[in-house]
Amino acid sequence: MLNRTAAARPELGYALVTGAGQGIGRAIALELAARGHGIIAVARTRSQLDEVVQQCSILNGGRSVALELDLLAPDAVDRVEATVRATQKPLTVLVNNAGQAIWGRFNELTADDHQRVLQLNVQVPLAITHRLLPLLRAQQTAYILNVGSMAGYTAMATLATYSGSKAFLLRWSRSLRLELRGTGVQVCCVCPGSVITGFTQRAGMQAMDDLARKFGLPPERIARSAVRALFAGRAEVVPGFLDGITAWLLVNLPSTLTERMASGIYLNRLPASR
Numbered sequence: 001m002l003n004r005t006a007a008a009r010p011e012l013g014y015a016l017v018t019g020a021g022q023g024i025g026r027a028i029a030l031e032l033a034a035r036g037h038g039i040i041a042v043a044r045t046r047s048q049l050d051e052v053v054q055q056c057s058i059l060n061g062g063r064s065v066a067l068e069l070d071l072l073a074p075d076a077v078d079r080v081e082a083t084v085r086a087t088q089k090p091l092t093v094l095v096n097n098a099g100q101a102i103w104g105r106f107n108e109l110t111a112d113d114h115q116r117v118l119q120l121n122v123q124v125p126l127a128i129t130h131r132l133l134p135l136l137r138a139q140q141t142a143y144i145l146n147v148g149s150m151a152g153y154t155a156m157a158t159l160a161t162y163s164g165s166k167a168f169l170l171r172w173s174r175s176l177r178l179e180l181r182g183t184g185v186q187v188c189c190v191c192p193g194s195v196i197t198g199f200t201q202r203a204g205m206q207a208m209d210d211l212a213r214k215f216g217l218p219p220e221r222i223a224r225s226a227v228r229a230l231f232a233g234r235a236e237v238v239p240g241f242l243d244g245i246t247a248w249l250l251v252n253l254p255s256t257l258t259e260r261m262a263s264g265i266y267l268n269r270l271p272a273s274r
């Protein structure tokens with residue numbers, strides 16, 4: 001838990017954070033609550049939501065709401081909007097964080113698995129942002145934080161759909177930012193490298209766990225950098241010194257080289273049966 005206490009600052013309005021039950025989303029919710037924002041935390045697991053809402057409420061004076069929701073449900077965006085409106089307070093921050101990966105050769109995973117990743121990583125942020133943007137624009141200042149990935153900087157064998165989805169998110173985020181210039185809505189995309197959360201387990205990437213443990217950053221570190229960059233008006237941030245250098249290399253070295261190197265790490269560790 002954060003050992004910071006912030007005065008409740010109702011004038012800051014509410015931040016909606018998708019995937020706030022654990023990992024990076026939870027850390028971002030706590031970081032924003034510690035700065036005094038109200039929090040609407042969205043995820044499917046009730047017990048995790050209850051815990052994060054309780055922790056946020058200690059930090060922000062009780063202004064925290066849980067929305068237990070599968071973001072892939074047909075009525076998800078309606079329920080998100082209804083929950084935001086029910087607070088009767090300004091929505092000032094939207095964090096599109098919920099996301100997932102699947103690991104394996106493209107045709108060895110089902111088309112449905114690929115579609116689910118695209119839906120959660122691309123279609124859900126797009127639909128929620130489309131619905132909530134008028135509410136954000138109604139504020140003098142508002143913010144959208146999209147949680148991308150360093151995987152969005154390079155093509156990656158065995159992570160084709162994930163890396164494609166995060167490339168979309170980054171380009172979309174930067175495009176939206178240009179479009180919204182002068183409206184008071186800032187858009188930032190955070191592109192973490194490896195982060196120590198339950199993410200690799202969920203993606204069936206246990207074979208990468210030793211690397212994640214060695215080089216991964218804690219989610220709180222990602223949240224601090226992301227929120228700082230968001231409020232500083234930056235377009236994009238890669239938290240961590242080493243990951244910053246890696247991202248620079250991925251963007252600036254010839255892609256034939258970087259794609260082969262990045263893919264090699266994952267191809268070499270893919271279990272033989274997959």
Ligand SMILES: NC(=O)c1ccc[n+]([C@@H]2O[C@H](COP(=O)([O-])OP(=O)(O)OC[C@H]3O[C@@H](n4cnc5c(N)ncnc54)[C@H](OP(=O)(O)O)[C@@H]3O)[C@@H](O)[C@H]2O)c1
Pocket residue numbers: 018019020021022023024025042043044045046048069070071072097098099100101120147148149150191192193194195196197198199200202
């Ligand atoms: N961890 C990494 O190494 C890493 C690196 C770069 C980028 N990222 C990105 O960071 C973001 C968060 O990752 P993380 O590592 O924090 O993942 P995580 O530990 O797996 O947490 C994901 C969160 O999203 C929620 N979620 C997943 N599917 C959902 C759905 N259908 N509806 C509602 N909520 C859903 C989960 O809660 P429920 O299961 O309870 O719904 C959970 O709270 C993702 O976009 C990921 O691509 C992660």
